[in-house]
Amino acid sequence: MDLSIEKVREAHQTLAELSFEKKPVVRGYANRTLYINLSDHSIQIKPVTQQMKDLFTGGRGFCLWLLWNAVRDDTRWDDPENELVIAGGPIGGITAYPGTGKCTAVTISPLTKSIIDSNGGGYFGPYLKFAGFDALEVQGIADREVVIFIDGVSGVVRIEDAPLEPMDTHLLNPILFDLYAEDERGKRNLSSVTAGSAAEYVPMCGLNISYYDPRRKEIRIKQAARGGAGTVLRQKNIKAIVVRTPDVRGDSNGVANMDLIRKAGQRINKEITEFDSSQNDMAGTGTPYLVEIMSRFDLLPIENFRFGSDDRAAQIAGEIWKPMFDRRGPDGCWYGCTMACAHAVPHFHLTTGPYKGQVVFVDGPEYETLGAMASNLSIWDPGQMLELNFYADTYGIDTISLGNSIAFAMECYEYGILTKERTGGLDLTWGNFESTITLIHQMAHGEGFGVIVGQGTRYMAELFAEKYGADPQLMKDIAMHVKGMEISEYIPKESLAQQGGYALATKGAQHDEAWLIFMDMVHKQLPSFEDKAEALWYFPLWRTWFSLHGLCKLPWNDIIPTSNRSLPPKEAAKVPEHVENYRWLHEGVTGVPVTIEDILVQSERVYQFQRVFAARLGYGTREYDYPPYRAMxxxxxxxxxxxxxxxxxxxxxxxxxxxxxxxxxxxxxxxxxxxxxxxxxxxxxxxxxxGWNHNGIPTVETLRKLGIDFPEVVAVVNKFGE
Ligand code: SF4
Structure with a gap:
């Protein structure tokens, strides 16, 4: 099919349209959110109330509050009531400090069935705000394939039918950027949210968030990968959400005190310039630097988390990737990010699948993808890794869930629980690249054993016990997930605090909440239960704060200032100088000074609210807070x-x-x-x-102290007793 832009454009009928008045962002807020219902084609603009700001701050907090009000207690992920909600945050979008381009997606998950949040880089969060909205909620299910276009330049929101575009991200994005940009320069003002063809068949698909890289003339992708938000996008029949922003300027955020922001930015940018190459080398190597370190400390997942180190890790370590990365420009996934760690490999020749023979640009690999898809499967060839990375991304599959699920299947194959007969002829021995890539292609086409693997480890553990007579305890012990979400790629066996970090996280086992392995296991800074509990209070709250404000966690502690050297180790882990930077950023953007206690309270309101939300949906209780034994x-x-x-x-x-x-x-x-x-x-x-009861439910007193003791919130808590 000849897919000219003219043909695509002609096929785009407008199904609904709303014009809106353009308004500047004031002190970090657009002060409006956008609601779209795809079932009845309604589009509404809602005000952001002072209460929303006071109690939920922005970003993930706004998403949770909007979703709470949109669903019933028994709403399932695929009900029309379920929403996909995406928001950046008030600090997000400044350009004088690194790592301020993140957004968070919140939805009821097809993978966990509970509430999830997933953060992603790229430009969508800031662009949505600069186009006019602090959050976007999409409800309902379209009766045909649609694109949602939010145009902050002309002040129009449209639902368009979109019958012709292909689904896979690397094909879809160039069409979208040609369609909605007036010229080459205009592509810089676009960001898209897409999924991929696998999102139609498996629940572990994330969102691809894309932006244009003018130096390379490539459309770059970052993922909000966890928990199945991409599957929700596709279930709603959305091909893409595209936002167009007016030109980004240093003051697009309407900040209160630019000098304070610059002060923080100059301090950290100087540190990055001086220390990055001798610390983690984020600008040169990026997150793959972790492979070698994790293997050295016996923390790199090998063969479904059985082992933690392997000499072959050197074959996929940072120094292998560094010379392969594209050096045509800096790799910040938002303007002004001097950490610049979002690397990519150009000119990669695909050797399998529907795009065999194409030469493609591969965003990544990141450490998590290497842990999940290389070491955990015992695939040590960099070229094979890039093929897996590329296809997982363009099909929209979360590489952490994908890698752990294939590893689980491979272990079951080793034990004879799976056979070639049961896998449709696939030989799932460790390290088998051909079978691995075949599973991935199957997920994208909704066929074969790949669709079973794509349902995730929790599903397979139950299925194999029931259908193939596997020992149910063994299945439970080696299915590396918590709450249905596959565990991130760090072995927590020897760190009790990290076991809690994974298993006591509300959404499931994701490392963005608490990463305590080094504090606990290596540096032995958390000797008592109380020490560990304190860390499992402080760090999840501190890290939650990034998701309220549209911030990337990496500049907080992937660059360490000299001021840290004189601090006691436990204090040093908090990186106080950078905490001070964030306090300045908050005051600089919003005009409101904050202490670290204020920051923790902002986070705690949202954190406790999310826990109650999970309980409301039937999940947030003690029985869900246990990891598989292999994590212990x-x-x-x-x-x-x-x-x-x-x-x-x-x-x-x-x-x-x-x-x-x-x-x-x-x-x-x-x-x-x-x-x-x-x-x-x-x-x-x-x-x-x-402040939770024995069953893991926040007490009414905890909610009251935080000012979130609304009757409907207390009613959920009361159902579970004190
Ligand atoms: S530190 Fe890396 S991931 Fe974070 S915003 Fe910067 S480039 Fe993106």
Whole structure:
């Protein structure tokens, strides 16, 4: 089919349109949100109230509040009532400080069935605000394929039918950018949200957020990958959401005090210039620098999290990728991000699938993709990694969920639970690239065993026990997810605090909430349950704050200032100088000075509210707060023996056992009892610190203290008792 832009344009009938008055952003807020219902084609503009700002701040807070008011207690992810809500945040969009271009998507998840939030870089959050809206909520289901176009230049929102465009992101984006930009320069003012063809068949698909890179003349993509927001996008029959902004200027955010913002920006930019290359080398290597470190500390997932290090990790380490990355310009995924870590590999020749023979630009790989799709599957070839990375992205699949799910299937294949007969002929031995890429293509075409794998680890664990007679306990122990969301790519076995970091996160096992492995396991700064509970209170709240304001976490602690050197280690982990920068940014943008306590309260309101929201949907209680045992300790003899010295020492020194004459199986059972009891004690300590009851429900007193004790919120809490 000859898909000329003229043909595509002709086919775009306007289904609904609303003109709106253009208004400047004032002190970080557009002061309006946009509501679109695809079932009845209604488009509304809603005011942002002072109460919304006071209680929910912006970003993820706004998303949760809007969604709470849109759904019923029994709304399912695929009901028309479910919404996809996306917002940046008040600080997001400034250009004088690195990492201010993030947005957060919130929805009821097809993967977890509960409430999820997923953050992504790229330009969509700031552009949505500069176009006129602090948040976008999309409800209903279109009866045909549509594109939503939000035009902040002419002041129009349109729902257009879009029958001709292809689904996969690398084909769809160039058409969208040609369609909605007046000329080449105009592409800079566009950002799109898309998914990919796999989002029609599997629940683990994320959002691709795209922007134009004028130096390379490429459309770049970043993902809000976790929890299935892309599957929701496609279930609503949305091909894309496109926003067009007026030109971005240094003062587009209508800030209160630019000098204060510049002061913070100059301080951190100087540090990045001086220290980045000798610290994490984000501008040169980006997140792949972590591969080597994780393998060295026995934390890199190998073969479904069984092992933590492998000499072959050197084949996919940062220094392999660095010379392959495109150097035609800086790699910030928002204006002014001097961390510039969003690297990409140009001119990659595809060797499989529907696009075989095409030469493509591959955004990534990031560390999480390498952990999930390379080491965890024992695929160590960089070229094969790029092929997997590219297809996962263009099909819209979250690489963390994807990698863990394939790893789970490979382990089941090793144990004979899966056979070639059951996989449709695929040989799922470790390291089999051909089978792995075939599974991914199958997910995009809704066929074969790939569709089963694409349902995720929780689904497969239940299915294989029921259908193939697999031991249900083994299935539970090795399915690396929490609450249905696959675990990020750091082995938490030897860090109790990180087990809590994953399993006590409201949405599921995602590392953006708490990353405590080094503090706990390596530096031993959290010796008591109370120390761990305190860290599991402070850090999730601190990190929540980024998602309220449209900020990227990386500039907070991936560059370390010299002022940290004189601090006690536990204080140093908070990077106080950068916390001060964020206080200046808040005051600089909104005009409202904040202390660190104010920051934590802003976050806590949203955090506790999200926990109640999960409970409202039937999930946010204690039984969902447990990781699979493999996240706590060794499930198999082979695993125990790979770290026997560590485990034996723990049994002797902490449990007080005499090990002479004990078999490995007996030692494993003793270790499991000890570690499971220890985890239970941690849960109790964290619940106390967070102001939750024994069942993990925030108490009414906790809600009252934060001012979010609305009758409908208290009613949810009361259902579970004190
Ligand atoms: S630090 Fe990296 S991921 Fe974060 S905004 Fe900058 S370029 Fe994007």
């Amino acid at each position: 300790g060794p499930v198999t003899v082979k695993e125990y023996e790979s770290r026997a010295e560590r485990y034996d020492t723990q049994l002797k020194e902490e449990v007080g056992l005499q090990l002479d004459g004990m078999t490995t199986e007996q030692k494993m059972a003793a270790l499991r009892k000890y570690r499971e009891e220890r985890y239970d004690k941690l849960v109790d300590a964290v619940y106390r610190r967070r």
